[in-house]
Amino acid sequence: MTWTLVAATLAASVAAGTSLLYAALGETLGERAGIINLGVEGVMLVGAACACAVASSTGSPYLGMLAGAVAGVVASAPFAYAVVDRAANQLASGLSLLFLGFGASALIGNPFVGALIPPLPSVSLRMPLGEGAAAVRVDFLVAAALPLAGLVAWLLMGTRWGLRLRAVGENPVAAFAAGCNRRRLQYEALAIAGMLSGLAGAHVALGVAYTWAEFMTGGRGFIAIALVMFARWNAWWAVAGALLFGAAEAAQLQLQAGGVDVSPFLMNMAPYLLTLALLPFTGKAGRLAAPAALGRPYRGVE
């Protein structure tokens, strides 16, 4: 019984954690370049809506997934322009992007509410624990999640591009003096971040929910932002964080289904309590790890 529960929770945490990981990896890149984007949730929603629209119209979930990625980049473009070229306040611009995303996704998704959405093809891997029917459903985005985390880690820490990107996030003036093209690097980071947030939304729509509904991402974009801080701007830690949060959410639903005698309201708070409980402990070390120029508009000369 217990092992069955553990197996089912682990399986469910993969499904819930995948979209979190994509969004968190994108946000990690952006923040490493010195830009905090509070609009992740809005970009995810636009990605989800476009993925549904294209998947439903063409019948191809993979085209839908691509559409989600492209939509994420397009939706992030005005934000990128505002904060990179116009030195606009990042928090205000991010919140504007968030609400823009709410509205735009509702508009795009409206004709596809209730439409049949072809899900991403998946294979079920039965959990080796317990007797239940718990299985991890591995679709393309789930399978690509770990390699992607590795790729982001390598890009950030193992390439010259990553070094420059981090330099821009730490001290853009010095980076500029050293010959880095801040503007270009930040645009590149935000484009990849937009793409990953769009894919995160696409996974919610095509890999988990199989439908479009307004606000269907349910605040996961914000959890992804918290995850980035919890993971100290490190791609591998983001994997652990995404699984942990996914597990917290899955566990409370599994426990309810298993008939544990705890108030459902209390259990619904659990994942957020966990987030709140963990953040203070990343605080001190987190402040050291944070890109020094995070959130500050660039005022230097170019």
Next chain:
Amino acid sequence: MKKLLLVILALLAGSVFAQDKPLTVGVIYIGTANDYGYNRAMKDGVEAMKKALPAVSVLEAENVPETAESERIMSAMISKGAKLIMATSFGHQEFANSLARSNPGVTFVHAGGWMIRDNFGTFFGATQTAWYALGVAAGHMSKAGKAGFVAGVPIGYVVGNINAFQLGARSVNPKFVTRVVVTGGWSDKVKEAAAANALIDQGADVLTMHVDSPATVIQIAENRGIYSIGFQSVEARALAPKGWITGLGFNWAPYMTRTAQEVMAGTFKGKMVREGLKEQMLVLAPFGDAVPQPVRDAVNATAAKIADGFTPFKGPIKDNTGAYALREGEAMTNADMGKFDWYAEGIVGRVR
């Protein structure tokens, strides 16, 4: 003499035309009207009313929030000539009511509330007793004797639906178990998916739900090869060609048509309307291909029994802690359906 005749003719003609005097109806929805759920059912009712009454024209607004914004949208409809307003979500109530006070010439009807005035009526389906028939269907179809119920927020009405479902299932299979998972919202799709999977992992072979749109839960049940039972709109059957059993849907057309006719005839009087299977405000969805004839007959017979006034909420009923929720001779009426704070025996879950 000739003049008098003309006047009489004109009066006659006037009264004939008065019969067909056009009526503009304004309808506001909380969400999008094609969600296979609550709003879709409302929209279907409006369309049927339009078809039945050619003199009716309709103004519609979707995604109307339960805020003062709804009051502005309804006002705009009134200034465009709407004489009947249908406010279809619970939270539109007070805004519609305040407009009804300042616009005595306009009639309002609201779904699911309690406020009543001369020009303000309330309507809703008596879903709780009807859920008993869905429980009977689940009791017959489930091989494991286990169902999973994904609930948005466990308010009294939802708990009543779950209880009736379980009581119906137990009337067929005395060992039937219904596991409940609460997601905490009416439209958090990732949690609905995880909840549906969790219930299947726990051995449920029938899933049902009370959330805004049944699409996610039904599709997960279908993908994992188990049965599903829908709620809100009867059209959700399209999502589960293999595993669909049946469902309970709202059929607002007769009430909406009747109300529009009353407004045109000037006989409308605000009152509380709560109707069920009998008046066809609720209808059972068509059965899925997997449901054998004897089960269909049993479910239809149960529905007919409910239409004749049968209620499952008659003591003795034990709750899931073993205590008596209703003693011998006690019963709950239509007015009590929001008051459930206990789960019936055999339900795994907690209300609070």
